[in-house]
Amino acid sequence: MSGKHINLTLKVWRQKGPKDQGGFVDLQAKNVSEDASFLEMLDAVNEELVTKGDEPIAFDHDCREGICGACGFVIDGEAHGPMKSTTVCQLHMRNFNDGAVLTIEPFRANAFPVIKDLMVDRSAFDRIISSGGFISANTGNAVDANAILVPKADADEAMSSATCIGCGACVAACKNASAALFTSAKISHMVLLPQGQVERKERATRMVAAMDAEGFGSCTTTGACEAACPKEIQLTNIARMNREFAVAAATKREKHGDGGAG
Amino acid sequence: MSGFLGSTVGKKYLMGISGLVWAGFVLAHMAGNLLIFVSHDAYNAYGHALTSGNIIYVAEAVLILALITHVYTAVSLTAANKSAKPTKYAVAASGKKKVTLASRTMAIQGSLILVFVILHLITFKYGTHYETTVNGVVMRDLAKLMEEVFQSVGYVAWYVVALLLLGFHLSHGVGSSFQSLGLMEGTYRNLWKKLSYAYAFVVALGFIAQPLYLFMFAH
């Protein structure tokens, strides 16, 4: 907690609505505390805008603890800004120099249309999850939790994949706007656990199809997603997804009718 | 299987497998080329042996099929990728989240390499047909053609550039193929990556050695 203050010039993408033309607007952020977060810096800029009668810069945000995944935009070409493993809400101003000029724009991807200013629509992620990112377990069906033993190493690795916050930085950072890291993290989380085995083929097949249908690009292994990921989700997940998908395609079974009970 | 091949992941499988076919080929090609350092006769004899059986047709068929597959999937995926990301950022990433140049420019590298491969075939496979006799067998004197071609500074420079580009392409491509095929996982992930770099370095160096050697020492 340094108590120092800095001044910045912001080139912020302003866009009134999904169908409007957007453009960069220069704004000044004056006397910003180094202990403030990036979003708190924008809050202060917004207070000034509102006081003048202008509309504030719209951006998604919620928990401001780096866990909900709501926040995220691009600062100088980097999703969530310059610090690794950090969401913009956890990015603090002490990481910027006095007098810096920062270009701030929304996540860019066809599958993430801009709603307003820095806000984009990431509902494509929800549709990918609803296509198969679950283990079907109706309430009331569960056996005793310790009846399912999970090797610690598997549980730990599943957890590492499951920490994805669905912020979309992977898509934003990828030159192809690929959602492979997001999709594969969920597939990995579930395939690493015994509970996820029954539906593993169906899940991989459906989730990859859903990912493609949303108009995301393909993975060309640049590693930009991994570098941008605030939760350090690894590229190995994508390798695992590809293998799961190929094995599912190669070993697909014919569909059989259910038959009546008479 | 149409669902598989129609998907981005399926196409990456095709691209990876076809790429690895060519990666195997260029390694063998490069190794064969090194015979020029032994003698012109050894080099010509090797070329003759390769082309005299029927196996060459099979090999060529496989390579052409792989090339077509590689180029087709590349074009199709690149087009889809471009429409998935129509807008680029105003400022390019330059800090900790920047990624390697090789990985970002595969399509451009690939296009240039394709041009190179076609020109290379025109220059050598379909170039002037000199003859020579080695151990009593009449065969094509490719070594002579090479010597001739690599006297021009421009030609040598273009080859060096193109082969560096190939090395660049392989440095990312081989590792990425293993990734696409789902093999880059766990403990060996970084080993695969290092092998991929080492491989690309050896192939590029081996190839470049030949025109440079001929330019500097063969007159």
Place this chain on the structure above:
Amino acid sequence: MANKLDSKIPSGPIESKWTKAKFENKLVNPANKRKHSIIVVGTGLAGASAAASLGELGYKVKAFCVHESPRRAHSVAAQGGINAAKNYQNDGDSTYRLFYDTVKGGDFRAREANVFRLAEVSANIIDQMVAQGVPFAREYGGTLANRSFGGAQVSRTFYARGQTGQQLLLGAYSEMMRQVDAGNVELRYRREMLDVVVIDGKARGIIVRNLLTGEIESHEADAVVIASGGYSNVFFLSTNAMNCAVTAAWKAHKRGAYFANPCYTQIHPTCIPVHGENQSKLTLMSESLRNDGRVWVPKAAGDKRHPNDIPENERDYYLERVYPSFGNLAPRDVASRQAKYRCDEGRGVNESGKAVYLDFADSIKRLGEDKISERYGNLFEMYDKITGQNPYKQPMMIYPAPHYTMGGLWVDYNLESTIPGLFVAGEANFSDHGANRLGASALMQGLADGYFVLPFTLGNYLGGTKLEKVSTTHDAFKAAADGVKGEISKLMNIKGNRTVDSFHKELGNVMWEYCGMGRNEAGLKKALAAIPKIKEEFWQNVRIPGDANYLNVELEKAGRVADFIELGELMCRDALERQESCGGHFREEYQVDGEAKRDDTNFCHVAAWEYTGDNKPATRHKEELTFDNVHLATRSYK
């Protein structure tokens, strides 16, 4: 009116009440379930689990989410864990013990029957979440790991690193998304509930604003579930997410749902201290840190030395001193209050003087840095990111912050509010934690309500209630929608000079000062004089730029702040009327040696407030609490 507060607790011994209720509940025939529609407002742990379970049963569910995705709900931020009476550690835990601890921890202000049911289903929750693939921490043998947490003397807390809430939310979310895929749940994003529609005395629908287009939409159903979370953001600075609001609950209150115990708020002892004027929210550091960290302040007031330069004998490890048996693990309300006392004595640290140290030096010496990093690595990193200080090298600084609200809409045993057909789940209801919530119990309650209680009690309501078919063309819908539109245009037309946040901060300061960790009659009266003035100025001078017919963040915030102002007033009244100290409600006039002094003779009841009209005082109703199993005793952690 007192009959409205019928808690509907089943008769019989506490152990069999829930079984009995489930048996006696009316059922809905499987073929009829799809003819019933249910609206769920809020898709955090309680809402998502309810929507998923109800969808599985075959009801037609419409779920509404204020966020862009249900996965953003603030349940995601819970760090520490979830309690369950599994007794996997063989350390003497049982349903009864969890029940007992929760009643005692809540300072005897919760309903015994509800708490027992919560403890009873806690084990099912763990089974359910594991079946869904929640990657809980495991031992090398593959069994589930546990830790002790928040003042409990048994290890009954299940956890997934420091991200338990996230993993549980994603579990419930994924099950709900499965029902979306199956067509049983229809999910509406970026919709804010702005009214409940009551027809023939029953909740039959809601009015929402589409936050993207500004459109006011009407939705009808046979029953409505509100699971919209708590109201800690009334303090402006809290650990709650920025979009957490009381709005949905408050609108229901204004339509006739009683609001119970609004003054019961939890101040969490271990948050990162305030850095300055622009601070937008506070960040919690998991309570689990107190397992290995020692809390202290300098013995001398105004000691400005670097903490590492203060020798051992000049430090006051006050929790260990005051509570020798619980030490640093004293419950939240107690630990928070002690921190406040130390700062009030002028012994607080940080430039503001509003912080205490949480020191890991001894644990690092004893266990090694590796072990500490394994346990708390992500928290230490987060602390470092926010403060720029390395907690491995110097003590953390912490200070209490509003974190959770035990109060909420009054519900009976079936989680039904005083409006028939309006059910309330999770933090939004008042039910299970009494005057203080124990650590790792919020996740448990949200999931218990959604997975295991509502599916039965809603079925009972639908099976036993005659419901006429209604549509959104009904006059009641039109009237409610017009009311909402009227309020929005009123807000837009003020065109004043002050920002929404400036009012929110002003309200927050009043609430924190007079209705925060310590409350007294004079302060509460001051607050009750100040808040109406804030309200008056707000409605004359707030400035909302732009229009209402597209995404307008300032308008959204303004609506929420307007509701917080009204709630704030009710909280202060509730705090003033409750002339005792209990749990998170600490009235300075009622204490013994700095500890809460309950008045069981006069205040062993739930205060449920009835809305009587704009600017009219709410009416206070009582639901008497009886303790047949856990005997009323003074909570002691010494």
